[in-house]
Amino acid sequence: MEFSEKLKAIPSSPIRKLVPFADRAELEGVKIYHLNIGDPDIETPNIILSSLHKFEHKIIKYSNSKGEKIFIDSLVSYYKNLGFTDINCENIQVTIGGSEALLWTFLAICNPKDEIIVFEPFYANYNGYGVMADVSLVPILTKITDGFHLPKASEIEKRINKKTKAILICNPNNPTGTLYTKKELEMLIGICKKYNLFLLSDEVYREFVYDGKKQTSVLEFNYPDGVIVLDSLSKRYSLCGARLGCMVSRNKDLVSLILKFAQVRLSAGFIEQIIAAKINEIPKSYIIKVQKEYEARRNLVIDCLNNIKGVICKKPEGAFYIIARLPVSDSEKFAKWLLTDFRDKNETLMVAPASGFYASSGMGKQEIRIAYVINKKDLKRAMELLELAIKQFNKI
Amino acid sequence: MEFSEKLKAIPSSPIRKLVPFADRAELEGVKIYHLNIGDPDIETPNIILSSLHKFEHKIIKYSNSKGEKIFIDSLVSYYKNLGFTDINCENIQVTIGGSEALLWTFLAICNPKDEIIVFEPFYANYNGYGVMADVSLVPILTKITDGFHLPKASEIEKRINKKTKAILICNPNNPTGTLYTKKELEMLIGICKKYNLFLLSDEVYREFVYDGKKQTSVLEFNYPDGVIVLDSLSKRYSLCGARLGCMVSRNKDLVSLILKFAQVRLSAGFIEQIIAAKINEIPKSYIIKVQKEYEARRNLVIDCLNNIKGVICKKPEGAFYIIARLPVSDSEKFAKWLLTDFRDKNETLMVAPASGFYASSGMGKQEIRIAYVINKKDLKRAMELLELAIKQFNKI
Numbered sequence: 001m002e003f004s005e006k007l008k009a010i011p012s013s014p015i016r017k018l019v020p021f022a023d024r025a026e027l028e029g030v031k032i033y034h035l036n037i038g039d040p041d042i043e044t045p046n047i048i049l050s051s052l053h054k055f056e057h058k059i060i061k062y063s064n065s066k067g068e069k070i071f072i073d074s075l076v077s078y079y080k081n082l083g084f085t086d087i088n089c090e091n092i093q094v095t096i097g098g099s100e101a102l103l104w105t106f107l108a109i110c111n112p113k114d115e116i117i118v119f120e121p122f123y124a125n126y127n128g129y130g131v132m133a134d135v136s137l138v139p140i141l142t143k144i145t146d147g148f149h150l151p152k153a154s155e156i157e158k159r160i161n162k163k164t165k166a167i168l169i170c171n172p173n174n175p176t177g178t179l180y181t182k183k184e185l186e187m188l189i190g191i192c193k194k195y196n197l198f199l200l201s202d203e204v205y206r207e208f209v210y211d212g213k214k215q216t217s218v219l220e221f222n223y224p225d226g227v228i229v230l231d232s233l234s235k236r237y238s239l240c241g242a243r244l245g246c247m248v249s250r251n252k253d254l255v256s257l258i259l260k261f262a263q264v265r266l267s268a269g270f271i272e273q274i275i276a277a278k279i280n281e282i283p284k285s286y287i288i289k290v291q292k293e294y295e296a297r298r299n300l301v302i303d304c305l306n307n308i309k310g311v312i313c314k315k316p317e318g319a320f321y322i323i324a325r326l327p328v329s330d331s332e333k334f335a336k337w338l339l340t341d342f343r344d345k346n347e348t349l350m351v352a353p354a355s356g357f358y359a360s361s362g363m364g365k366q367e368i369r370i371a372y373v374i375n376k377k378d379l380k381r382a383m384e385l386l387e388l389a390i391k392q393f394n395k396i
Numbered sequence: 397m398e399f400s401e402k403l404k405a406i407p408s409s410p411i412r413k414l415v416p417f418a419d420r421a422e423l424e425g426v427k428i429y430h431l432n433i434g435d436p437d438i439e440t441p442n443i444i445l446s447s448l449h450k451f452e453h454k455i456i457k458y459s460n461s462k463g464e465k466i467f468i469d470s471l472v473s474y475y476k477n478l479g480f481t482d483i484n485c486e487n488i489q490v491t492i493g494g495s496e497a498l499l500w501t502f503l504a505i506c507n508p509k510d511e512i513i514v515f516e517p518f519y520a521n522y523n524g525y526g527v528m529a530d531v532s533l534v535p536i537l538t539k540i541t542d543g544f545h546l547p548k549a550s551e552i553e554k555r556i557n558k559k560t561k562a563i564l565i566c567n568p569n570n571p572t573g574t575l576y577t578k579k580e581l582e583m584l585i586g587i588c589k590k591y592n593l594f595l596l597s598d599e600v601y602r603e604f605v606y607d608g609k610k611q612t613s614v615l616e617f618n619y620p621d622g623v624i625v626l627d628s629l630s631k632r633y634s635l636c637g638a639r640l641g642c643m644v645s646r647n648k649d650l651v652s653l654i655l656k657f658a659q660v661r662l663s664a665g666f667i668e669q670i671i672a673a674k675i676n677e678i679p680k681s682y683i684i685k686v687q688k689e690y691e692a693r694r695n696l697v698i699d700c701l702n703n704i705k706g707v708i709c710k711k712p713e714g715a716f717y718i719i720a721r722l723p724v725s726d727s728e729k730f731a732k733w734l735l736t737d738f739r740d741k742n743e744t745l746m747v748a749p750a751s752g753f754y755a756s757s758g759m760g761k762q763e764i765r766i767a768y769v770i771n772k773k774d775l776k777r778a779m780e781l782l783e784l785a786i787k788q789f790n791k792i
Contacts, residue, residue, distance in 0.1 A: 013659035128660030241456040241666025263409035264524030270637025
C-alpha cells in the first residue's frame with residue numbers, strides 16, 4: 001500500500017526526533033536538563049486551574065465552531081487592553097492552538113504551490129504546514145551576526161513573484177528570540193502593500209519581551225485587509241496543553257469564510273474555552289513576574305554562553321529562545337552525542353540542533369537553539385555541562 | 397486580496413447554516429426542539445467529570461505528540477475488551493477528535509486529486525476534508541428504500557480507477573443510522589484487497605446499535621495493511637467538546653509516519669487526555685443505559701414518523717439518526733420555514749435538510765435527518781410539531 005507524497009515529504013520534528021535517545025538515557029537514570037522544547041515550566045495561573053476544579057457543566061458538548069462566546073469575549077477584551085479597540089467578535093476565529101490558525105491561513109490564502117516568504121531560521125512546524133497545505137515556503141536568510149534581524153527591502157522584493165501570497169513572521173521570534181523593530185515591520189507592511197500580499201504575524205510570544213522594550217504588533221498598522229495575526233495562549237499563560245489560539249484580522253470576509261474550516265472540525269475544546277475565559281482576571285503581576293523570570297534566565301544564559309570559548313550569539317530581546325553558534329562541526333551529531341555518550345556526574349543536557357529551523361540545506365549546522373524554560377539553578381548547571389561537553393566533543 | 401480556491405470551494409455546514417435563523421427565533425422567545433445536530437444530551441460519565449474536578453497538574457503542558465501515555469493505554473484496553481487483543485500502542489495515534497484522524501488519513505494516503513469512494517448520503521464534513529486535503533470524494537448512491545444498505549460489488553467496482561485510493565464508510569452510519577452487515581463488510585474488504593485500496597471505517601457510533609445487534613468492526617477482518625479505523629470518544633461518552641479521537645491500524649508504517657503530522661500540531665489536549673484515561677473505569681451499566689435510551693427514542697421517532705402521512709423511512713439499526721423522506725417539495729426550504737414561520741404554541745423544531753449529506757446535486761431534496769438527542773417527551777412533541785408543520789407547509 002502506497003502512502004502520499006505529502007506524508008513522505010513532511011519533515012520529522014527536529015526537536016522531537018532526539019526524544020528516543022533522551023528516553024533511553026533517562027531510563028538509565030541519567031538526569032537530563034531539557035533545553036530542547038519551548039514548554040514553559042512556570043505554573044498556569046491559579047484562576048485558570050481553580051476554574052477547572054469548579055467546572056460545573058454536566059455534558060462536555062461541542063462548542064460553537066467560531067468559538068465559545070465567553071471565550072471570544074475574553075479575547076476581545078484582551079486585544080482592547082492592548083489598544084486594539086476596534087477588534088471585535090467578527091475579527092476573531094478561535095483555533096485549536098496557534099497551529100490550527102496557521103494551517104487554515106495557509107489553506108485560505110494559497111492555491112497549491114503558491115509561495116509564502118519566511119525568514120530562516122524559522123519555527124520548524126511552518127515546514128510541516130507548508131507540506132500539508134501544499135504551499136511552498138520561500139526562505140530568506142537572516143544571520144546570527146545581525147541578531148537575525150531582517151535583510152533590506154530589496155533582498156525581500158527579489159524573492160517575490162506571481163505565486164507569492166504572503167510574508168510570514170514570528171515576532172518575537174522562535175527560534176531566534178529576535179524582536180523586530182517598528183521600522184522593520186513598517187518595511188514589511190510597505191512591501192506587502194506594494195505587491196498586494198498578506199502579512200501573517202505569529203505573535204504568540206507578544207508578552208515575552210525584555211529590557212523594558214515592547215512588542216510592535218502588525219495590528220498597529222493601517223493595512224486592514226492584509227494583516228493576519230496568529231495567536232495562542234500556550235506560552236503566555238503556560239497553557240500549551242490547552243490547545244487554544246486564534247486568528248485575528250480586520251479582513252472580515254476572511255474571518256467569516258474561515259468559519260467554514262472551523263465548521264468542518266466542529267469545535268475547539270469546550271473545557272479549555274470555559275476556563276480560559278478567565279484570562280482577563282489573571283492579575284497583571286502574573287505576567288510581570290513571568291517576564292522578569294525569563295529576562296533573568298536569558299541574562300544568565302547569555303552570560304554563560306559568552307564565557308564559553310568559540311561560542312557566538314547575540315542577546316535576543318524576546319521569546320525564550322537563544323540561537324548560539326558552537327565551535328562544533330555538526331550540532332546535530334553533537335546534540336545526539338550529548339544524549340548517548342556525554343555524562344558529567346551522570347547528568348547531561350538536551351538541545352535542539354538549529355539545522356531543523358532552516359529550509360536551506362547545510363545552514364545552521366553549527367548552531368543550536370536553547371529554550372530557557374528551566375529554573376536558573378538548573379540553567380546554570382546546564383551551561384556548565386555545555387561548556388564541558390564542547391571541550392570533550394572536540395577531543396573525540 | 398484574493399482567497400484560495402479551497403476556501404471558496406468548501407461547503408458551508410448544511411447543519412450549521414440554519415443557525416442564524418434558529419438564533420433569531422430563540423431571541424424572540426420561541427422554543428426550538430433541536431433535532432439538527434448530533435450533540436448528545438446524556439451526561440458525561442461521572443468518573444470523567446470528577447477526575448476533572450480533581451485535576452492535580454499545576455502546568456497545562458504539551459502532551460506527547462502521539463498521545464499521553466495513560467490515555468493510549470486506556471485506548472489499548474478498550475480495543476482489547478472489544479476482542480482486538482493484538483492492538484497495541486504502536487497501532488494507535490491519538491487525534492483531536494475523529495475529525496483530525498480523517499484529515500490526516502486523507503493526507504497520508506492521497507496525492508492531490510486522488511479519489512476516495514463514499515456512499516451517499518454521507519457525513520457532510522467528509523466533503524470539507526476532501527477540499528482541505530485536495531482529495532476527490534466519489535459518491536455512490538444508497539437508497540432510502542433499501543435502508544441505505546450498500547449496492548452490489550459490481551456497482552462499486554465500476555467507480556474504481558487508477559486514482560482510487562480508498563473506500564470510506566461510517567458504521568453505524570451518520571446520517572442514515574444504517575448498520576452494515578458482516579456480509580457487506582466482507583464484500584468491501586474483498587474489493588479493497590482486489591484493487592489494493594485502503595478501507596477507512598469511521599466507527600464513532602460503534603456502541604450505538606439496537607435490537608440486540610452488534611456492530612462489526614473492520615478490525616475483525618484479515619487485511620492488516622489496508623484497514624484504518626477512525627474513532628472518537630465524542631458520542632460514546634458524551635465527550636464531543638473534549639475533542640478526542642484516534643486512528644487505529646495494524647499498518648504500523650502508516651501509524652508511525654502519521655506521527656509526523658501529529659508532531660506538526662504538537663499535541664492533543666492534555667486535560668482531556670488525563671480525564672479520558674478513565675474510560676475503562678466507566679461502569680458497563682452506563683453504556684447499556686445509553687443504548688436503551690437511544691433505542692427507545694428511535695422506536696418512538698419511527699412510530700411517530702410511520703404515522704405521518706406521506707413520510708417514508710426505514711427503521712435504522714444504529715447511531716442516533718434517522719433519514720426520513722417527507723411529503724414536501726424542498727426540505728431545505730421546509731427546514732428554514734420551520735425556523736422563520738412555523739409556530740405552534742410558540743414552539744417549533746429544527747432539522748437538518750438531507751441534501752447537504754449528498755455530493756450529487758439534486759439528491760435528498762425531500763429528505764431530512766433527525767438526530768434523536770433530546771428526551772422522549774420532547775421528541776414526542778417534536779414529532780407532533782413535524783406532522784403539523786408538514787400539513788401547514790403544503791397548504792402555503
